[in-house]
Amino acid sequence: MxxxxxxxxxxxxxxxxxxxxxxxxxxxxxxxxxxxxxxxxxxxxxxxxxxxxxxxxxxxxxxxxxxxxxxxxxxxxxxxxxxxxxxxxxxxxxxxxxxxxxxxxxxxxxxxxxxxxxxxxPGVTAALGAAAAFGFPLTHRDHAQSCVFVTGHLKDHSVELDWPALARPGQTLVIYMGVTGLDIISARLQAAGLPGGTPAALVYRATWPNQKIHRGTLATLPAVARDNQVKPPTLIVIGSVVGLMREPAAGAA
CATH class of the missing domain: 3.40.1010.10 (Tetrapyrrole methylase, N-terminal domain)
Incomplete structure (x- = not known):
């Protein structure tokens, strides 16, 4: 306090x-x-x-x-x-x-x-802003009973995380500052057992006038990022709740 x-x-x-x-x-x-x-x-x-x-x-x-x-x-x-x-x-x-x-x-x-x-x-963190801006819940009784926020950019610039814990079913995974390590993140999560077909999205500057969202799956997300030249600051959201997303808001892609 x-x-x-x-x-x-x-x-x-x-x-x-x-x-x-x-x-x-x-x-x-x-x-x-x-x-x-x-x-x-x-x-x-x-x-x-x-x-x-x-x-x-x-x-x-x-x-x-x-x-x-x-x-x-x-x-x-x-x-x-x-x-x-x-x-x-x-x-x-x-x-x-x-x-x-x-x-x-x-x-x-x-x-x-x-x-x-x-x-x-306190302030509204980016994950909550992204969920509100693009109309998907971070938790849902039928999809995700937990939500995990994690940084994809550690102090020593490594991307060594607890992959088995992050790959557990029934949760939403939100990764901050992870775009530059997206290839590693995608590969390690799949190796830890999270299916490559899990819905996923890249959310750029949620709630800003130039907000954008790019959707794919855990397996395709690195290619989606390259094809759309996605850059920071972008959130990575992984989980079946992404499939509940409404039609993109103005400025979404």
Whole structure:
């Protein structure tokens, strides 16, 4: 549990901006964003969300793209500490949710070690945004009794995961940051027993104006990605719930 923020001292709020659509940020997140002296924000913060900040608020972009980081994570943590020590109320604005593959855990550790008051404001993670945008459930009594979120890009750049656990039947598998390792992911899951014909989809920028979805099966997904030149940020969704998807929304492919 995080302590409530004092209105006088320098402090930080880690705020989830949601999956992209500006209307999906929480009321609390929007309120704190409008109070911040400084906003440190990511590449995946949706269009229009920064407009909720004060016009005079300092804005610092620290976004990460595949193969390129504006600032290393250690420098981002140091930046947050320094801004707070200067007496500022800092909103660290993250796409999705700060604690779902958002490195919020690393940042709160650094802030707490420096004695900086910090609060967490959850956000709608990308998997939930994808399910809502394209009309498929992540769980369903007849299809998936569990849902697993996993990163396809580990800190050491490997793709070594618990493949037998991920290949279990009766679950939905959502893989973040996995497009570059899709060939390995597809092959390892099939080798672990997940049928190649399992429905699967690639979801690009769910809830953004340019959102897209490409459907296939576990076996065909690498070819689908190549044929459509799919790039990050894209979610991989695997499971029979994908077959329940409604007709694609505007912008879907």
């Amino acid at each position: 995080t302590a409530p923020l004092s209105p006088s001292a320098g402090r930080v709020a880690l705020v989830g901006a949601g999956p992209g659509d500006a209307e999906l940020i929480t009321l609390k997140g929007a309120r704190l964003l409008g109070q911040a002296d400084a906003v440190v924000y990511d590449n995946l913060v949706g269009q229009g969300i920064l407009e909720l900040a004060r016009p005079d608020a300092e804005r610092v972009f620290v976004g990460k793209k595949a193969g390129h980081h504006t600032l290393p994570q250690e420098d981002i943590c140091r930046l947050l500490v320094n801004l707070a020590r200067a007496g500022k109320f800092v909103v660290r604005l993250k796409g999705g949710d700060p604690f779902v593959f958002g490195r919020g855990g690393e940042e709160i550790e650094a802030l707490q070690a420096a004695g900086i008051p910090v609060e967490i404001v």
